[in-house]
Amino acid sequence: xxxxxxxxxxxxxxxxxxxxxxxxxxxxxxxxxxxxxxxxxxxxxxxxxxxxxxxxxxxxxxxxxxxxxxxxxxxxxxxxxxxxxxxxxxxxxxxxxxxxxxxxxxxxxxxxxxxxxxxxxxxxxxxxxxxxxxxxxxxxxxxxxxxxxxxxxxxxxxxxxxxxxxxxxxxxxxxxxxxxxxxxxxxxxxxxxxxxxxxxxxxxxxxxxxxxxxxxxxxxxxxxxxxxxxxxxxxxxxxxxxxxxxxxxxxxxxxxxxxxxxxxxxxxxxxxxxxxxxxxxxxxxxxxxxxxxxxxxxxxxxxxxxxxxxxxxxxxxxxxxxxx
Numbered sequence: 187x188x189x190x191x192x193x194x195x196x197x198x199x200x201x202x203x204x205x206x207x208x209x210x211x212x213x214x215x216x217x218x219x220x221x222x223x224x225x226x227x228x229x230x231x232x233x234x235x236x237x238x239x240x241x242x243x244x245x246x247x248x249x250x251x252x253x254x255x256x257x258x259x260x261x262x263x264x265x266x267x268x269x270x271x272x273x274x275x276x277x278x279x280x281x282x283x284x285x286x287x288x289x290x291x292x293x294x295x296x297x298x299x300x301x302x303x304x305x306x307x308x309x310x311x312x313x314x315x316x317x318x319x320x321x322x323x324x325x326x327x328x329x330x331x332x333x334x335x336x337x338x339x340x341x342x343x344x345x346x347x348x349x350x351x352x353x354x355x356x357x358x359x360x361x362x363x364x365x366x367x368x369x370x371x372x373x374x375x376x377x378x379x380x381x382x383x384x385x386x387x388x389x390x391x392x393x394x395x396x397x398x399x400x401x402x403x404x405x406x407x408x409x410x411x412x413x414x415x416x417x418x419x420x421x422x423x424x425x426x427x428x429x430x431x432x433x434x435x436x437x438x439x440x441x442x443x444x445x446x447x448x449x450x451x452x453x454x455x456x457x458x459x460x461x462x463x464x465x466x467x468x469x470x471x472x473x474x475x476x477x478x479x480x481x482x483x484x485x486x487x488x489x490x491x492x493x494x495x496x497x498x499x500x501x502x503x504x505x506x507x508x509x510x
Contacts, residue, residue: 326351328377442507
């Protein structure tokens with residue numbers, strides 16, 4: 187066992203998969219000599235060579251298009267978007283091509299698109315978005331967002347081995363803040379399976395990514411008030427683990443959905459709808475959502491703090507729901 191950061195866990199997972207399978211390679215901007223915008227690929231150029239750590243022009247559409255073509259030739263590309271905001275430049279390649287090739291002519295497209303996402307780093311409106319809902323709405327894709335170092339490594343390895351395109355969101359604020367002991371040997375975490383991060387009996391909070399830590403902070407406070415909050419960490423957003431969500435809600439009878447992405451059209455609405463459709467008779471209150479407001483992410487640190495969901499906002503919602 188070794189204690190590593192969330193970033194190092196992802197780096198180790200990619201490195202190990204490249205050692206395990208010569209068909210795995212990385213492609214993106216500044217991956218080689220620079221080691222990636224966040225240093226996930228640091229040292230890989232020297233070890234694996236320029237044919238497996240491929241630097242590209244600043245063209246996300248070209249990066250993903252080249253990755254799809256390579257996947258058709260038996261390779262397993264890991265494509266990096268420097269910031270998830272710029273994934274929109276590759277939107278057509280991802281949703282109209284990679285997501286549909288298996289359906290159209292049974293051609294697997296085993297690509298992973300890494301997308302550093304999220305706020306809390308004062309990056310402003312072009313470097314802080316959480317665009318996962320765009321892709322959760324696209325059949326044929328798998329969408330992942332781990333919260334822990336253990337899951338980050340296990341899920342990136344599973345994503346690379348999967349034969350379908352996977353969008354792998356990595357919350358930038360977790361890169362060096364989250365540290366955890368992880369096993370030394372090979373392990374994977376299955377795609378499509380949520381986990382219960384904290385067991386509780388009075389309400390369920392369904393969340394993912396950096397918001398898991400907001401939920402943990404609030405749960406500690408509520409526990410001292412006699413309210414035990416259960417935290418469900420989705421880990422994979424598509425396919426969503428409906429069974430684990432409903433099992434938790436049926437136990438606690440109250441549900442709160444928490445995500446950093448903006449409110450309208452977010453995955454929180456989808457989760458709330460499924461709970462209402464399939465566990466309505468178990469509910470003792472409305473399904474509550476806490477999200478960012480419908481606005482671009484502010485650049486100003488005080489405005490960004492006001493914009494993002496946090497412990498105080500969650501405590502207000504949770505106390506209201508507990509008293510309902």
